[in-house]
Structures are given as C-alpha cells and as structure tokens.
Amino acid sequence: MTQIRSRAVRVDQNGGPEQLKIVEVTVGEPGPGEIRIRHKACGLNFIDVYQREGVYKLPLPLQLGMEGAGIVEAVGEGVTHLKVGDRAAYASQPPGAYCDVRVMPAKTVCKLPDGISFETGAAMMLKGITVQYLLRRTQPQGGLQAGDHVLFHAAAGGVGLIACQWARALGLQLIGTAGSDEKCALARAHGAAHTINYAKEDFVARVKEITGGKGLKVVYDSVGKDTFMKSLDCLRPFGLGVNFGNASGKVEPMDINVLAGKGSLYVTRPTIFTHLATRETTQEMADDLFAMVGSGKVKIQIDQTYPLEQVAQAHRDLEARKTTGCTILTL
Ligand SMILES: NC(=O)c1ccc[n+]([C@@H]2O[C@H](COP(=O)([O-])OP(=O)(O)OC[C@H]3O[C@@H](n4cnc5c(N)ncnc54)[C@H](OP(=O)(O)O)[C@@H]3O)[C@@H](O)[C@H]2O)c1
Numbered sequence: 001m002t003q004i005r006s007r008a009v010r011v012d013q014n015g016g017p018e019q020l021k022i023v024e025v026t027v028g029e030p031g032p033g034e035i036r037i038r039h040k041a042c043g044l045n046f047i048d049v050y051q052r053e054g055v056y057k058l059p060l061p062l063q064l065g066m067e068g069a070g071i072v073e074a075v076g077e078g079v080t081h082l083k084v085g086d087r088a089a090y091a092s093q094p095p096g097a098y099c100d101v102r103v104m105p106a107k108t109v110c111k112l113p114d115g116i117s118f119e120t121g122a123a124m125m126l127k128g129i130t131v132q133y134l135l136r137r138t139q140p141q142g143g144l145q146a147g148d149h150v151l152f153h154a155a156a157g158g159v160g161l162i163a164c165q166w167a168r169a170l171g172l173q174l175i176g177t178a179g180s181d182e183k184c185a186l187a188r189a190h191g192a193a194h195t196i197n198y199a200k201e202d203f204v205a206r207v208k209e210i211t212g213g214k215g216l217k218v219v220y221d222s223v224g225k226d227t228f229m230k231s232l233d234c235l236r237p238f239g240l241g242v243n244f245g246n247a248s249g250k251v252e253p254m255d256i257n258v259l260a261g262k263g264s265l266y267v268t269r270p271t272i273f274t275h276l277a278t279r280e281t282t283q284e285m286a287d288d289l290f291a292m293v294g295s296g297k298v299k300i301q302i303d304q305t306y307p308l309e310q311v312a313q314a315h316r317d318l319e320a321r322k323t324t325g326c327t328i329l330t331l
Contacts, residue, residue: 002029002074004036007331009098009311011062014054017312017319020064027101030076035106037088040118042097043067044304044314044327045126045158046222046247051095052315055246058095065097065329069112069121079106081279087112089121091129093273098311100331108276110286115294123326124162124300126272128289129282130244131162133275135170136288138268140217140240146171149211151203151219151234153227154247155192156183158326161301163220164190169297175210177203177227179321186324190301198227207234218242225249229258237263244270301325 004027011019030036048064050056069089072082082088090109096102112121135144144150150167154160155176167174168191176192178184184195194210196203207216215236221228222245229251232241243251251269259265276282292298303325306314310329317323 006100017315032077034076036074038101039070041122063096067126068097069118091126149173153223155187164192165298240266
C-alpha cells in the first residue's frame with residue numbers, strides 16, 4: 001500500500017502562533033469520494049486563526065488549512081469530475097491544507113482553469129467564493145441594484161480586495177472601511193467607491209453622509225465585536241446586517257428586540273461551508289469566480305508569500321493587521 005511522507009502543520013493545543021508545529025505525516029490512498037492532491041501552494045485565512053486559538057472548537061490534534069491548489073495524484077472510487085494529473089484548487093472542510101500532499105473529500109475540489117496559476121488558485125478559492133456568496137446570494141429584501149451603496153468592513157484584506165473589485169463589476173458603490181489611510185487607498189485602487197479609516201473616523205456618521213441620510217440596504221461585517229452593533233446603525237429600515245467573521249472577537253449575544261428598534265432589520269450569520277454543501281453549488285460558485293478572474297474584472301492580489309516553515313510568522317502578521325490582500329504559503 002502507498003505510504004507517502006508529507007510535511008503538515010499541526011496544532012496539539014489551542015493557543016498562539018507558537019502552537020503551530022511542522023510535523024511529518026503519512027498519507028495513503030484515497031477512499032471512495034476522495035482524492036489525493038499534491039499542493040503547489042495553500043492559502044492563509046483568518047478562519048485558520050480561529051481554529052488555532054479554539055474560537056472555533058475542533059478536535060485536537062488538528063491539521064490546519066482550508067484552501068489549496070495543486071495536482072491530483074490519485075482518485076478514489078466514485079469520483080468522476082477529476083482525474084489523475086488535473087490541476088485543481090479548493091476551499092474545503094476538513095482542515096489540513098497546510099501540507100505537501102493530502103487525501104481529502106473530492107466534492108469541493110474544482111478543476112483549475114489553465115489561465116489561473118496555482119498561487120492564484122490557492123489564494124482565491126475560499127476568499128473568492130466567500131465574496132461570490134455574499135454579493136450574489138446574501139442580499140437584502142428586494143435584492144441589490146446597480147448604484148446601491150453597500151458597506152464592507154476590512155476592505156483592504158484578502159476577502160476585502162476581492163469584494164471591492166466584484167462590487168464595482170456589479171455596479172455597486174462599495175463603501176470600504178480599513179484601519180489606515182494606506183489601506184483605504186488600496187481599497188479605492190481596487191474599486192471601492194468610498195473608504196473610511198475606521199481607526200480615526202466614525203463610520204456610522206460617514207455612511208449617513210455618503211448616503212444622504214438614507215442609510216444602507218446591507219452591511220457585510222467580518223470584524224464582528226468591535227463594529228457589528230454600529231454596522232446595524234448604518235442600515236435603513238428593513239436592511240440586512242451580515243456578520244460573517246470575528247476578526248475583533250465574536251459579536252456579543254444581543255436582545256432580538258434591538259432589531260425592531262433599529263427599523264425591523266434582518267440579521268444573518270452565514271458561513272461558506274453551508275454554500276459549499278453540494279458538488280453542484282460549489283462548481284457553480286467556482287465557475288462564477290473563475291469567470292470574474294478570467295475576465296480580469298477581479299485580480300487576485302497576493303501581497304504576502306511565506307514558505308511553509310514560516311507559517312507562525314504568517315499568522316502573527318495576519319493577526320497584527322500587517323497584511324493586505326491575500327497571503328499564501330508555498331511548498
Ligand atoms: N463566514 C465565512 O464564510 C467567511 C469566509 C471567509 C472569510 N471570512 C471572514 O472574513 C474576514 C476576512 O478574512 P481574510 O482571511 O481575508 O482576512 P483579512 O481581511 O485579510 O484580515 C483581517 C482584517 O480584519 C481587520 N481587523 C479589524 N479588527 C481586527 C482585529 N482586532 N484583529 C485583527 N484584524 C482586525 C484588519 O484590517 P484593518 O486593519 O483594515 O481593520 C485585518 O487585516 C475574517 O473575519 C474571516 O473570518 C468569513
């Protein structure tokens with residue numbers, strides 16, 4: 001039986017970046033519905049930090065990483081959409097993408113179009129599909145129309161820079177927040193119609209000003225604890241508050257009556273993994289992303305590249321808000 005050695009990043013105990021250990025593991029043959037993929041690169045995502053810290057509780061020991069790109073090396077029984085030698089990329093559960101080679105469920109692995117590099121594939125699948133489901137599938141009552149303003153927090157980050165460009169392509173006026181003037185300039189260069197440096201400006205007041213007092217139909221908030229209640233104050237009646245991340249901590253439990261007081265608001269807390277539930281929806285969303293990237297309307301900006309050995313430094317930089325755009329680990 002094939003036994004392949006691979007480096008992997010393992011967490012034995014929840015905690016800081018010092019808990020990231022590079023270990024050697026043995027990888028076997030794929031079972032039914034699985035493939036073995038040899039990575040060229042894998043993506044770094046904020047969810048990896050939540051899993052390492054234990055904000056999202058997973059059984060330990062835990063191999064980290066939710067996004068990667070490489071070449072399919074073996075295909076298990078029943079897998080029909082991939083074959084040995086295919087270039088492929090994915091955003092997927094279970095974690096384990098920070099490695100040379102792994103066996104994993106084939107369901108959310110997609111063929112990577114020839115025009116898209118492995119590095120871009122590794123950087124964009126989780127973040128790009130997230131933007132797809134947010135802007136296309138997580139809409140306020142009545143939908144979004146060209147010209148509408150939307151608020152998108154952390155607009156200079158990995159998900160953020162993709163959202164700026166995708167929103168522009170849809171004709172939306174994206175108002176992006178970021179933690180420095182430099183990051184705001186980067187978000188504008190990627191298509192944000194307006195930016196707010198929320199480290200020094202009151203974003204609720206600025207949104208009111210930009211929208212002529214009307215407020216927004218929707219806000220996309222991945223910062224969480226520090227911003228979400230204020231985000232709700234940016235909405236017009238019947239508006240939608242989307243909390244899709246916890247970069248500053250989880251949103252505190254709230255009294256549901258608050259939503260009545262603020263204007264019969266809607267709130268949702270989506271995760272990409274509900275959207276990736278089937279092969280068909282995964283491929284549909286990935287195809288939309290491939291088309292956006294292929295057309296040049298969305299460019300995947302990889303601002304940080306670290307060798308796998310420097311994974312702890314990569315986590316430190318992401319958490320310290322030192323990164324912009326996407327970050328990948330190379331193998
Ligand atoms: N629910 C889902 O399906 C889903 C899927 C993908 C990603 N996400 C979420 O989307 C967000 C963006 O993900 P990403 O991987 O692209 O990360 P990222 O945006 O590149 O990095 C996170 C950014 O959040 C901002 N931030 C605000 N307060 C922070 C704090 N206290 N500590 C650290 N950062 C803070 C920082 O930007 P500023 O300095 O500009 O504030 C930082 O650069 C994350 O919250 C992630 O969990 C959710």
